[in-house]
Amino acid sequence: MNDSTAYTDLGPLMAERAEKACAQALQVFTPEDHPRDWALTEQNLGVAYSRQGKKREAIAAYRACLTVYTLEAEPLEWAKVTRNLGALMGEYLEGDRNENLQASRELYESMLPVLEEQALPREYIDAASFLCGTYLKLRDYPSAMSTAQSVLEKADQELAQVVSGTDDFAAKDVIRTSAQRAVGVLVCCHVHFRDCTKALEAIDQRFCQGLVEIAHHLKSSDAAEEWRENRQKGLLLEQQLDNAEAAGALRSSVREELEEARRTEQHLRPPEFSPDPIDPLDYAGMKATLGPNTVAAVWYMAHDFAGVFLVADTLVGPAVWTYTEEQRVTIRSAVTQFRLCLTLHQSEQRFAAALESLSEALQMRDIHDHLLRRNDPPGRTAPPLHPQVTPAAEGSIYQAPNFSHLVLVVHGPLQGVPLDALAVRQDGTCLAAVYGAGTLYSPSISLFKAAVDRPNQKSRLSAGGLVAVQNPTQNLPASDEEVQAVAHMLAMAGPDEGTPCVLAHDEADREALIREIKARSANDGACYALHFSCHGAANPIQPWKSCLLLAGDTKLTVLDILGLQLRNCHLAVLSACQTGVAAVPTDWFSQPIR
Numbered sequence: 187m188n189d190s191t192a193y194t195d196l197g198p199l200m201a202e203r204a205e206k207a208c209a210q211a212l213q214v215f216t217p218e219d220h221p222r223d224w225a226l227t228e229q230n231l232g233v234a235y236s237r238q239g240k241k242r243e244a245i246a247a248y249r250a251c252l253t254v255y256t257l258e259a260e261p262l263e264w265a266k267v268t269r270n271l272g273a274l275m276g277e278y279l280e281g282d283r284n285e286n287l288q289a290s291r292e293l294y295e296s297m298l299p300v301l302e303e304q305a306l307p308r309e310y311i312d313a314a315s316f317l318c319g320t321y322l323k324l325r326d327y328p329s330a331m332s333t334a335q336s337v338l339e340k341a342d343q344e345l346a347q348v349v350s351g352t353d354d355f356a357a358k359d360v361i362r363t364s365a366q367r368a369v370g371v372l373v374c375c376h377v378h379f380r381d382c383t384k385a386l387e388a389i390d391q392r393f394c395q396g397l398v399e400i401a402h403h404l405k406s407s408d409a410a411e412e413w414r415e416n417r418q419k420g421l422l423l424e425q426q427l428d429n430a431e432a433a434g435a436l437r438s439s440v441r442e443e444l445e446e447a448r449r450t451e452q453h454l455r456p457p458e459f460s461p462d463p464i465d466p467l468d469y470a471g472m473k474a475t476l477g478p479n480t481v482a483a484v485w486y487m488a489h490d491f492a493g494v495f496l497v498a499d500t501l502v503g504p505a506v507w508t509y510t511e512e513q514r515v516t517i518r519s520a521v522t523q524f525r526l527c528l529t530l531h532q533s534e535q536r537f538a539a540a541l542e543s544l545s546e547a548l549q550m551r552d553i554h555d556h557l558l559r560r561n562d563p564p565g566r567t568a569p570p571l572h573p574q575v576t577p578a579a580e581g582s583i584y585q586a587p588n589f590s591h592l593v594l595v596v597h598g599p600l601q602g603v604p605l606d607a608l609a610v611r612q613d614g615t616c617l618a619a620v621y622g623a624g625t626l627y628s629p630s631i632s633l634f635k636a637a638v639d640r641p642n643q644k645s646r647l648s649a650g651g652l653v654a655v656q657n658p659t660q661n662l663p664a665s666d667e668e669v670q671a672v673a674h675m676l677a678m679a680g681p682d683e684g685t686p687c688v689l690a691h692d693e694a695d696r697e698a699l700i701r702e703i704k705a706r707s708a709n710d711g712a713c714y715a716l717h718f719s720c721h722g723a724a725n726p727i728q729p730w731k732s733c734l735l736l737a738g739d740t741k742l743t744v745l746d747i748l749g750l751q752l753r754n755c756h757l758a759v760l761s762a763c764q765t766g767v768a769a770v771p772t773d774w775f776s777q778p779i780r
Contacts, residue, residue, distance in 0.1 A: 204234035217254060225254035229267055236274060245274050261300050268297040269313050276320050290320045307344050308361055311337055315364040318371045322490050331375045337368035338392075365392065370488025377493065382506045383469045386495045389486050389597065391466040393630045467632045473499045475635040480591040480624075482631055483553075485605070487598035492517065494553060497631065498589070507553055520547035521599050545608040550617070554610035591624035592617070593634060651714040651756070652676055652686035653702055658694035658720050658737040665719040666690070668761065672717055694720070696740035703750055713756040722762030734762055 208231035215224040228251040235244035248271040255263040272293035278286045294317040301310040314337045321330035341361050369392045376385035467475065476482055476499055484495040484504075493508040509517065524540040526532075545551070594605050606618035606625045618625045628634035652673055657665035673686045687702055706714045721735040730748075733741035752758075 201234045201237035204230060205238070208234060221254045225251045225263075229255075229263075232267070232270060236270070241274055241278050242280065245271065245278065248274070257300070262304055265297040265300040265304070265309075268293050269309075272297070272313075272320075273316055276316065276323070284324070287320055287324050291317065291324065294320060307340060311340050311344065311361055311364045314340070315367040315371075318368055319490055322371050322374055327375045327378055330371050334368040334371040334375070338365055338372075341365040341368070367489060370491050373486065373488065374491040377491070377506055377508060382495065383503045385506070386472075386484060386497070386504050387466070387468055389484065389495075390472070390630050390632050393597070394464040394466040394632050464632055464636055467635060469497075469503065471635070472497050472631045473501070475631060475638065476593065479589055480593060481589040482593040482595060482634075483605075484595040484631070485597065485600050487514070487517070487600055492598075507549075509549075513547070513549075517547045518599060520544045521603060524603065541604075541608060544603060545610070548605075548608065550605075550608045550610045551612070554617070554620070589624075590621070591626065592621045593626045593628055593631070595628055595630055595634075650685055652688075652717060653699075653706060653714055654686060654688045654717040655694045655699060655720050655734070655736065656688055656690040658689070658691065659735055660691050662720070665761075668719050669717065672759075676715075692737050695737040696742055696746070699736065699742060700746070700750070703752070703755075707751050707753045707755070713754045715757040715759070716755060717759045717761065719761045722760065722764045724764040732764075734760070734765075 208227050211227045212224070212231075214220075215227055217224045228247045232244045232247035232251065235241075235247060248267050251267050252264065252271070254260075255267055257264050272290045275286050275293060276290035294313055298310060298313060298317070301313060314333055318330045318333035318337060321327075321333060341364060344361050345358060369388055372388050373385040376382065376388065472482070476497060478499045480498075482495075482497040484497065486493060486495065491508070492514045493506050496505040496507070520540075520543045524544055527537050527540040596603065596605065606621075606627075607616050609615065610617050610620060626634075628637070654669045654672065656669040657663075669688055669690070673688065676686070689698055689702070703716070718734050723733055723735060723741075725731040725733075730744045733743040733746075736742060
């Protein structure tokens with residue numbers, strides 16, 4: 187149509203050019219002579235304004251657009267513009283805040299039936315997830331909870347229809363993001379009603395479900411692509427066979443190749459891929475998993491909620507420390523500064539300052555003080571030490587100093603932040619120093635249980651149980667010394683049984699590594715450890731393509747790892763660059779258990 191559409195489609199960096207292009211187009215198009223072109227230009231102008239933070243101008247452009255895009259004449263376009271206008275009104279700070287939120291609510295409520303009639307489930311899920319957030323801001327908790335539950339139900343239905351890998355990952359990730367937004371609203375509502383147990387269970391359940399969905403999608407998507415390529419190869423071979431003029435050896439060769447392609451096609455069919463499910467735990471199961479000597483701190487941060495859930499065997503229900511909206515902004519700013527410090531490789535002093543800012547923003551000293559002092563006698567709930575602490579259920583006895591282990595579970599923007607390195611005392615003592623080797627990380631308590639319950643976890647590693655990748659690109663001199671030191675350490679610490687498998691330099695290619703891992707996994711008797719001392723490459727846009735760089739320009743990707751059965755793997759160490767970055771868009775690709 188005009189340059190405004192092209193520039194708008196290019197993203198936020200081109201918003202200023204899109205605005206200028208729209209202004210030029212509006213000199214040609216008028217609502218009287220070219221109503222649809224004029225309305226489309228006003229719509230693009232609204233997008234351009236919005237991406238530049240010009241909310242007042244964007245609202246005016248969208249409202250002008252709706253004089254042409256009416257519900258009766260253009261229901262679908264009307265719904266799209268109304269959705270954008272509703273989002274803006276929900277964030278608009280000028281004028282009466284409550285009136286703006288009410289306007290946002292009315293806009294969302296009016297357009298959702300249209301999306302349902304037009305059979306646009308993903309757009310419906312996305313808009314409804316924002317509507318439940320608007321209800322939350324209006325303190326209409328019952329409506330917020332019912333709408334959030336509806337979003338989760340519809341999201342599950344939609345994901346179930348596309349889980350075979352026929353849909354692209356980005357489209358499905360939009361659904362998952364909407365579901366995560368709804369979970370954040372549910373968590374906030376549960377905490378408001380002092381039902382912190384349900385809030386924590388909702389977090390864990392959604393994480394487990396999302397992890398399986400992504401694993402299933404990635405495996406099936408990769409398989410579907412390979413299956414389609416092989417299927418196309420088979421069709422071409424059939425055509426060659428039909429067109430082959432020469433008999434004898436050539437025709438026989440084509441027929442053998444075609445039969446092999448058909449066997450491969452049957453083997454690669456996507457339905458055979460099915461990840462093992464992870465059963466989410468209820469609160470009683472979480473306590474049983476942790477046992478009497480372990481306490482867990484679950485950090486959860488969503489758009490409308492941020493807090494820490496403290497879980498222990500002695501707590502009838504979790505204690506919760508919540509952050510205000512202003513504190514959430516401070517935390518996000520501190521996280522951004524910390525990541526910038528890492529990216530720019532700034533000085534040790536700046537790095538220490540970034541950690542201190544994080545500690546202050548997260549109120550680590552106050553939280554740790556709460557952990558140390560809380561000691562409720564049976565039958566009584568002590569008053570919270572901080573006005574933002576939701577006390578645990580009556581009858582809890584919380585004696586944090588008696589715990590020898592701390593499990594840190596981190597969701598949302600705090601992924602990748604070294605919470606154990608943050609100061610919790612005035613003298614600068616960090617969390618790891620308090621608990622020592624007992625500080626662990628896990629993506630969720632349910633996944634922690636799955637790791638603890640794995641067989642052979644109590645077996646001691648021997649020198650022969652080491653599978654190491656050593657300097658495959660031959661440009662990391664320290665890698666050679668590192669792997670030798672690890673092998674020597676295992677030989678000194680454990681039983682001296684067998685010889686370590688060290689894939690060094692050119693030997694450390696993808697094929698050799700996978701062959702060795704499969705051989706070790708097939709042996710049910712011995713556990714082993716994987717040690718990667720090499721280069722790594724994170725892919726923040728397509729995290730399943732993040733990889734470890736091996737010899738011969740080969741790679742071990744996240745998809746490769748998903749396809750391996752690491753039954754006897756006791757430990758995996760990634761001594762590689764970019765393996766601890768937090769630039770990935772979801773919780774499901776970052777935190778290991780360590």
